[in-house]
Amino acid sequence: MFDNLSDKLELTFKKLAGQATINEVNIGIAMRDIKRALLSADVNYKVAKKLVEDIREKSLGESVIKSVSPAQMIVKIVNDELTEIMGGENQPLNLPPKKIPAIVMVAGLQGSGKTTFCAKLAKRLKKNGKNPILVAADVYRPAAIEQLRTLGEQIDVPVFSVEEPDAMKAALGGLEAAKSGAKDVVIVDTAGRLQIDEVMMAEAEALKNRLSPDELLFVVDSMMGQEAVNTAKAFNDRLDFDGVVLTKLDGDARGGAALSIRQVVEKPIKFMSVGEKVDDLDVFYPDRMAQRILGMGDIVSFVEKAQETLDLEKTMQMQSKLMKNEFDLDDFFDQLQQLKKMGSIQGLIEMVPGLNKMVPKQDLENIDFKPIEAMISSMTKLERKQPEIINGSRRQRIAHGSGTRVQEVNMLLKQFSEMKKMMRSVNRLAKSGRKITTENLALDKFLKR
Amino acid sequence: MGFFDKLGLSRLKEGLSKTRDTLKEKLAFVSKGKTEVDDEFLEELENILVAADVGVETTLDIVDAITERSKGKTYRSEEELNEMVMEEIRKLLVESSHDHPVDFDAPLSAKPYVIMIVGVNGAGKTTSVAKLAHNYDKAGKKVVIAAADTFRAAAYEQLKIWADRAGVPIIGQGQGADPASVVFDSVSSAVSKGTDVVLVDTAGRLHNKSHLMEELAKIMRVAKKKIPEAPHEVLLVLDGTTGQNAVQQAREFTKFVNVTGLVVTKLDGTSKGGIVLSISRELNLPVKYIGVGEKIDDLQLFDRSSFVEALLEKENGKAEE
Incomplete structure (x- = not known):
């Protein structure tokens, strides 16, 4: 398996004679690679087949620009094609401003992440000045109501539920509660159901008919395989939903299911869920998803996410420190706090193309915040400013004070110095105006040696 | 079949033969009356496996193994061909070891x-x-x-x-x-x-x-x-x-x-x-x-x-x- 379609294609073209142009021979092999890449990303095999045919036609028609390789050209064509299928642009939640309360209904398979999504959506709407109420219409799964209730408490949004196992009663009751409680959005969480479960699908349909939701969202696990298409199609045939929510994108699945669903049901993907915290919800960006499916990282998301969360002033300070190479362990500590706000380091690293390959994975996987914080807290001010003075006995004291082992202190100091080195490389690239890519970073590292 | 009779498992036997009868109808890849492995057969098998989330690499390995095994062979019946294909796929599935019994009645190696x-x-x-x-x-x-x-x-x-x-x-x-x-x-x-x-x-x-x-x-x-x-x-x-x-x-x-x-x-x-x-x-x-x-x-x-x-x-x- 390969990490990245563009690497794979470069390799394919390198092996072929006459690689300077796209022709019938090399394109055949390239298309085989693309098809396999799509299948390995869980794109439905029928969708993949059609896609490859389209890409083939477009590639052959394309005149080769001199400055790029055929492989690069094809990757671009594939990327554009995928982005287009994904819907071109992000589509927002469509709640009519004058209808009060507006109704959102959520449906999907078991374990796809509906309940968590409902809470995240409520939190998001609240942040945007809305006054939502959650309705627990999953009356079957043990403790589903308690789960929604606990989440509701976390985000300070009321949760309506009924005692009896009657989803309709819960939904209608929730609607009434919204009206009497002056809530402007009702979010109805429904039970997970299989598309072949006639009774349960009929229930969902009845709920839809009775509630006439303004947004009926289909929640789907981004790790889903080939059946995603049939499932989405069945839900859509029955419920004619308005949009799709992709969950568990903080995992490392390529998420080809998203592409298949989009292609087959032609409904926009509106949100993506990227973690277990109630803040971990993002609007959907088709172009980034296309790149993810192709394994090409997600530099844009990374940059935006960083911008949103990081304290701007601190970032500026940090940047100037980095530039002057004055970055110390105190700053590192601050940065850790900020990173924590952003989610896992691993997740961030994975969004940057190439960086996941460049930074040794073990190092990253071993980063656990608590001991690091403890260790830095156990250092003196001077030690934090000048880590190089931390000798053997100081290391022992720090380990003792933070309840860690000397090896861990060593590891931290090593990681810190590695990080500084990397930051320097990034800085140099940024200054010279070159793109921050794996190749350029590696090159810089090499030149520095 | 005598094996089942001896054990008095006639119901199980019945169930099994029923499965056998309908198998031919149910198997997706059998093109009617096919008794040899040809390109069409392999392509269909490939599609079925990929559609079942088997994955590209494993699918290609299975297809290769079947191509290899069936080289120059004609099978007597569809069933024989099916059985060969299924056997190749079954081979990939390891069985649970003795220390970790699947059966709930089986004695366990430790307590608790x-x-x-x-x-x-x-x-x-x-x-x-x-x-x-x-x-x-x-x-x-x-x-x-x-x-x-x-x-x-x-x-x-x-x-x-x-x-x-x-x-x-x-x-x-x-x-x-x-x-x-x-x-x-x-x-x-x-x-x-x-x-x-x-x-x-x-x-x-x-x-x-x-x-x-x-x-x-x-x-x-x-x-x-x-x-x-x-x-x-x-x-x-x-x-x-x-x-x-x-x-x-x-x-x-x-x-x-x-x-x-x-x-x-x-x-x-x-x-x-x-x-x-x-x-x-x-x-x-x-x-x-x-x-x-x-x-x-x-x-x-x-x-x-x-x-x-x-x-x-x-x-x-x-x-x-």
């Missing part, structure tokens, strides 16, 4: 026998724990459930309802507690009360989140403090609708905990769970159980033959191009 249940979010761990508890209880074993999912909202309440349904005690400390300490309590209690099986339900975690994976390793270490061999089994629960990422899940979980087998859930839908072929091949992990519904009885022992048959089964004509 600690089984830890792990997996990503929403795979069906809690429900699987309940089903396992129910089955061990039915087999006359004394069971306790350790509610070590202390993270997800209301996970304890959910498990408590299940435990009550199964009529099995549960030990937990509620949301936010230290999962390792829950496990320590449960194992200690099991030792003092002479419990046979401890089922540890853990919080769902995505395999690429290292701090959560470390936590699992810690839970294991704590269990070992009380019983050095514990956990005797670690079952990875896999959502049967998952695609290629399942291999990555299995790979990562085995890095942190000693996974001994798989529970594949949600196979009552239309998904085939073909990815377990790749997992079995790469990581040598047997499938032990499959989940086929939301009720406490909806857990089945994994059967290689029926799994492979289901894998190749035609469903609503969707395997047809």
Whole structure:
């Protein structure tokens, strides 16, 4: 398996004679690679087949620009094609401003992440000045109501539920509660159901008919395989939903299911869920998803996410420190706090193309915040400013004070110095105006040696 | 067939021959009357396997193996050809070892026998724990459930309802507690009360989140403090609708905990769970159980033959191009 379609294609073209142009021979092999890449990303095999045919036609028609390789050209064509299928642009939640309360209904398979999504959506709407109420219409799964209730408490949004196992009663009751409680959005969480479960699908349909939701969202696990298409199609045939929510994108699945669903049901993907915290919800960006499916990282998301969360002033300070190479362990500590706000380091690293390959994975996987914080807290001010003075006995004291082992202190100091080195490389690239890519970073590292 | 008669298993035999009769109709790849492996046959097989989430590499390997094996051969009947194909696929599925019996009635190698249940979010761990508890209880074993999912909202309440349904005690400390300490309590209690099986339900975690994976390793270490061999089994629960990422899940979980087998859930839908072929091949992990519904009885022992048959089964004509 390969990490990245563009690497794979470069390799394919390198092996072929006459690689300077796209022709019938090399394109055949390239298309085989693309098809396999799509299948390995869980794109439905029928969708993949059609896609490859389209890409083939477009590639052959394309005149080769001199400055790029055929492989690069094809990757671009594939990327554009995928982005287009994904819907071109992000589509927002469509709640009519004058209808009060507006109704959102959520449906999907078991374990796809509906309940968590409902809470995240409520939190998001609240942040945007809305006054939502959650309705627990999953009356079957043990403790589903308690789960929604606990989440509701976390985000300070009321949760309506009924005692009896009657989803309709819960939904209608929730609607009434919204009206009497002056809530402007009702979010109805429904039970997970299989598309072949006639009774349960009929229930969902009845709920839809009775509630006439303004947004009926289909929640789907981004790790889903080939059946995603049939499932989405069945839900859509029955419920004619308005949009799709992709969950568990903080995992490392390529998420080809998203592409298949989009292609087959032609409904926009509106949100993506990227973690277990109630803040971990993002609007959907088709172009980034296309790149993810192709394994090409997600530099844009990374940059935006960083911008949103990081304290701007601190970032500026940090940047100037980095530039002057004055970055110390105190700053590192601050940065850790900020990173924590952003989610896992691993997740961030994975969004940057190439960086996941460049930074040794073990190092990253071993980063656990608590001991690091403890260790830095156990250092003196001077030690934090000048880590190089931390000798053997100081290391022992720090380990003792933070309840860690000397090896861990060593590891931290090593990681810190590695990080500084990397930051320097990034800085140099940024200054010279070159793109921050794996190749350029590696090159810089090499030149520095 | 005489074998079954001797054992008085005529009902089983009946069931089996029934399966045989309909097999021909159900198998998706048989082009009518085909008795040799040709390109058309192979292409159809490839589509069926890919559509069942088997994955490109494993699919190509299977296709290669079948091409190799059938070179220059003509089979006497469709059935013979089918059987050959199914045998090739069955070969990829490893069987559970003797130390980890699949059968709930079988004697266990230790007392208490600690089984830890792990997996990503929403795979069906809690429900699987309940089903396992129910089955061990039915087999006359004394069971306790350790509610070590202390993270997800209301996970304890959910498990408590299940435990009550199964009529099995549960030990937990509620949301936010230290999962390792829950496990320590449960194992200690099991030792003092002479419990046979401890089922540890853990919080769902995505395999690429290292701090959560470390936590699992810690839970294991704590269990070992009380019983050095514990956990005797670690079952990875896999959502049967998952695609290629399942291999990555299995790979990562085995890095942190000693996974001994798989529970594949949600196979009552239309998904085939073909990815377990790749997992079995790469990581040598047997499938032990499959989940086929939301009720406490909806857990089945994994059967290689029926799994492979289901894998190749035609469903609503969707395997047809």
